[in-house]
Amino acid sequence: MNETQLQKSLILITVDCLRADHCGFHGYSRPTTPFLDSLAEESFVVPTTVVAGAPTFFSFPSILASRMPLALGRDVIGLAPGENTLALFLRDLGYATAAFSAANPYLSPHFGYDSGFDTFKDFLDFVKPPAQSAPAPSPSFAKNRGKLNRSLRGAAGRFGIGKVYDELYFQYCVRIASPSVGNIDSLREFPNAEVIVDHAISWLASATKRPFFLWLHLMDAHSPYYPSQQAFRDLTGRTVSSTNARYLNEFWKRSDLAPGDFEQKKTAIVELYDAGIRSIDSHVERLVTHLKQKNLWNSCTFVLTADHGESFLEHGRRFHSPLSLSEEIVHVPLMIRVPSIAKRIVSDAPFSHLHLAPTLLEILDLKPPECFTGVSLWRHLQQQQPWDLNAITECVYGCTNPFRAQDRMGTRLLSVRDLRHKLVMRLDSGTSEEFFDLVADPQEMFPLQHGVQNQDRKKLSRAALDHLSQTASSENLSLRLKDRLREILVKLNTAP
Ligand SMILES: [Zn+2]
Known part of the structure; x- marks a missing residue:
């Protein structure tokens, strides 16, 4: 392979649970991302990137298919069979495509995520290294x-x-x-970035002379937080005891404590989370170094973002269940590095993930398919112009297990964000809403009373209603039916 033959390749890295405000290139003070910070010097860093849904299963349809998560109704979780996606679109144009996903169960063929990939490895057969465990009690x-x-x-x-x-x-x-604990690697529940990047590098060696689309999904920042010893040392200058790391993780998931009881362990838990990010940073550096050595880097558009953030007791919450659309959950990093185009200052207008795929296709000089509902903001990025678009996020309140159909039928939680304000609506039998001024109240602690900044509230309410009426009128019945058929087929094939 050489550069001229691969002018239009695309690498998309998605990091599970990565908050924007824990990345150095978005202003974090701790050195979680030294390599990415240096890469940011030659990239577009989009300050206010907002997911279209959370958690994973409500987020990815927008990233890969430029489609709101509930646009096909409650039946379709993930991608519908035959739905056009970045991967399918690029493969049809002759791209070599590969995805390596670190064992997130919602990014599997069952939910359509293998669609369009020549090579798809979800690591769901990941087996943890054996722990040095004591015999279990009788x-x-x-x-x-x-x-x-x-x-x-x-x-x-x-x-x-x-x-x-x-x-x-x-x-x-x-x-x-x-059971007693071995080293910290024996506790990890997902393959780490080292494993995923190793596979990506192997695949790159076998790739043909065609341009490629490579997607990596990394879980190092997902709970339970078990970073590599090296990353923890790089971040803190200390080593981490695996016994203590296990204690902290077990403590952090307790359900018998009040939110205030977790405060005492928050600093230590965040340190483990941050070390996971540091680990990702070093393996992304390894991937980029490899691409440079192989003379491929200057033909690759490189994108890094996250599917949602993570709560560390903001509003009393932990993890990332769909119970809230607060900023710590919906505000994610976004870095786009385009070969031979220098860093530009980017507007802090909200950039919805819905617009990511069309923007990336335009960067590759391709016209996005009509079914993508977002728009390309590439011209705005290049010309350093703001855009006047709201970012809408939606999910089903409390739907932590989309395998259960009844979980998917719950209350719709919806937020609309403009440059300054955010309206959060709960659409159950009686719609309730909270309206925030994010400049005056970035922690979203003090919802504004009705009547205060009312024009802005009305504007966002209208945007929410437009979105809902569009969803109601545009549900694609053919895709929904195909999804139902797939589910029935899976049940038939797995029935005893
Ligand atoms: Zn996720």
Whole structure:
């Protein structure tokens, strides 16, 4: 391969759970992204990128197919069979296509994500390295221990020390009764960026002389947070104890504590999360170094973004369940590096992921397919012009498991954001809404009362209504039907 033969290649890296405000190139003070920060010097960094849905399964239809997550109704989770996507579109034009996704179960062929990829590896068969574990206790021991615990908990509650007892019992379970921990790599639940980048590099060696589209999805910033020892050391100058990392992760997912009880561990947990980002940074550097060595880098448009952010007790929440569309969940990084085009200052107008695929295609000198509902903002980026578009985000409130049909039928949560304001609506039997001035209140703590900045509220309300009426009138029944058929087929094939 040489550069002239691959003038139009595209690399898309999506990082699960990566908040914009934890990236150096978006202003974070901790050195999570030293390589990406240097790359930002020759890239377009879009300051206000907003996902079209969250979490993963409500976000990716916009990234890969420029389509709002609920536009095809509640039946379709992921991509519908036959739906046009970046990968399908580019493959039809002769691109070599490959995707390596770090075992996110929602980015699988079951949800249509292999569509358009010649090579698709989702690592769902990922097997953790064996831990140096102690033998598990016998079932009868575990049963008696549970019985004893219930009796002691009851007694502690009567003496008013139930909380102290809960903590002691938790410490006992994690530090004493659980299997002993090997190194931190043995605790990881997803292949890390090192594995994914290794596969990408191998694939690049086998790629033909055609231009290529390579998509990598990385899970190093996803919980449980188990960074590599190297990345933790690079970030903090210290080593991390795997026993302590396990304790912190087990503590962080407890369901028996009030939000305030988690504050004491927040700094340590964020440190683990940040080290995961640092790990990604170093392996992206490795990929870019490889592309440079192979004389491919200057023919590649390189894009890095995230499917959603992560909560660290903002509004009392952890992780990224679809319970809120606050900024820590919807504001993600976006870096676009285009060969031989120098860095430009980019407007801080909201850039919805809906516009990402059309923009990328225009960068590649291609006309986006008509079914993509976003628009290309490439001209605005190049000419340093602002755009006057709202960013809409939607999801189904509380839908943490889209495999359950009833979960998908819940309340629609919708937000509309312009340069300064954000309207968040819950559309259940009675619509409720909150309206924020993000300049005066970036943490979204103080919803404005009705009547305050009312013209702006009305403008965003109209945008929300337009979006909803468009969705109602444009549901593509053919794609929905194909999706239903796929689901029935999967059930038939997996039935005992
Ligand atoms: Zn995700």
